[in-house]
Amino acid sequence: MKFRTKAIHIGNQRCRLTGAVVPPIHLASTYVQESPGVWGDYDYSRSGNPTRDNMETTLAALENGVDALAFSSGMAATHCVTMMLNAGDHIVAGTDIYGGTYRLLHKISNRAGITVTLADAGNPENLQAAIQPNTKLIWIESPGNPLLSITDISLCAEIAADAGILIGIDNTFATPVLTRPLDLGIDIVMHSATKYLGGHSDALGGALVVKDTELREQLYFIQNATGNCMSPLDSFLISRGMKTLDLRVKAQSESALAIAEFLEADPRVSRVLYPGLPSFEGHQLAKQQMHGGFGAMLSFELAGDFEKANRVTASTKLFQLAVSLGAVESLIEQPASMSHASYDRDDRLAHGIKDELIRLSVGLEDPTDLIADLDQALNG
Numbered sequence: 001m002k003f004r005t006k007a008i009h010i011g012n013q014r015c016r017l018t019g020a021v022v023p024p025i026h027l028a029s030t031y032v033q034e035s036p037g038v039w040g041d042y043d044y045s046r047s048g049n050p051t052r053d054n055m056e057t058t059l060a061a062l063e064n065g066v067d068a069l070a071f072s073s074g075m076a077a078t079h080c081v082t083m084m085l086n087a088g089d090h091i092v093a094g095t096d097i098y099g100g101t102y103r104l105l106h107k108i109s110n111r112a113g114i115t116v117t118l119a120d121a122g123n124p125e126n127l128q129a130a131i132q133p134n135t136k137l138i139w140i141e142s143p144g145n146p147l148l149s150i151t152d153i154s155l156c157a158e159i160a161a162d163a164g165i166l167i168g169i170d171n172t173f174a175t176p177v178l179t180r181p182l183d184l185g186i187d188i189v190m191h192s193a194t195k196y197l198g199g200h201s202d203a204l205g206g207a208l209v210v211k212d213t214e215l216r217e218q219l220y221f222i223q224n225a226t227g228n229c230m231s232p233l234d235s236f237l238i239s240r241g242m243k244t245l246d247l248r249v250k251a252q253s254e255s256a257l258a259i260a261e262f263l264e265a266d267p268r269v270s271r272v273l274y275p276g277l278p279s280f281e282g283h284q285l286a287k288q289q290m291h292g293g294f295g296a297m298l299s300f301e302l303a304g305d306f307e308k309a310n311r312v313t314a315s316t317k318l319f320q321l322a323v324s325l326g327a328v329e330s331l332i333e334q335p336a337s338m339s340h341a342s343y344d345r346d347d348r349l350a351h352g353i354k355d356e357l358i359r360l361s362v363g364l365e366d367p368t369d370l371i372a373d374l375d376q377a378l379n380g
């Protein structure tokens with residue numbers, strides 16, 4: 001089956017009891033067993049739930065994985081991966097990563113005796129150079145957050161394989177519509193399912209997808225032991241969202257390109273960061289490993305200062321000032337004070353996340369309306 005067909009049919013089989021074309025939501029927390037010690041398919045909803053299973057089955061099919069695990073949030077999913085490590089282990093991560101991931105690695109994982117080195121993954125040789133004898137995990141994002149940097153996923157996977165190290169990627173920005181990292185050699189794909197997979201700003205969740213059953217069992221053991229799983233209602237909503245994922249991401253990507261071209265030609269803007277622009281440093285690599293578009297996230301810097309950025313982000317009418325991304329409504333935010341505020345300031349500036357940087361999540365509104373909205377805000 002093609003991608004769009006998978007999204008609608010796999011994991012969404014009709015109800016055997018009623019014939020309903022949409023599977024019901026199973027809210028039960030526990031399940032009756034046949035006899036003591038004889039377990040059915042389900043026993044306790046922390047360990048497994050039919051509605052969550054449906055969502056996991058769909059996502060695994062879209063990412064070409066053997067299985068997926070659904071968590072209460074994207075950060076919970078990422079945390080599960082780090083819990084595979086032991087005290088004394090080391091992580092190498094890219095520099096262009098979500099602020100919450102930075103906070104987890106530097107301010108939570110360190111409490112367990114795990115160290116981290118950030119390296120610019122735009123040149124995978126930097127990741128290779130950062131590997132230590134105790135390195136157990138490489139973690140990357142492509143496109144990166146918030147600078148939209150593009151990483152050579154296949155080359156990073158080769159580096160990890162040669163070193164005998166697990167490699168994971170946050171695929172939230174690209175989604176499986178545009179990039180399927182498991183096909184490129186990645187071991188673990190993470191999604192903040194709250195974003196594009198759900199797509200409507202009404203569900204919270206995260207997910208891990210793998211191509212190896214043994215790795216899946218290791219991650220499942222941690223998830224079940226720590227109890228961090230997606231709720232049935234969120235699972236249902238994200239399953240619903242994935243049915244239109246292909247259509248939404250491609251339409252949003254087209255709008256993002258139009259907006260990026262507008263901003264690039266505007267003298268009020270000093271720099272535009274979007275992989276679809278030929279002027280963007282990672283454009284050619286993005287063309288090779290992203291298919292069907294370049295994503296709906298873009299960032300830009302103003303020919304001004306932090307206060308100017310504040311005024312612009314507070315002046316839009318259609319772009320709503322809020323964290324998160326990937327939904328049908330467009331959002332605007334200032335990474336320095338919002339999504340990446342958990343960075344130590346010196347570290348943030350050293351990695352290119354300037355005070356005047358603005359990040360856009362382009363929704364499904366008409367792009368001409370969104371451009372007009374940005375134009376009036378830039379005039380403020």
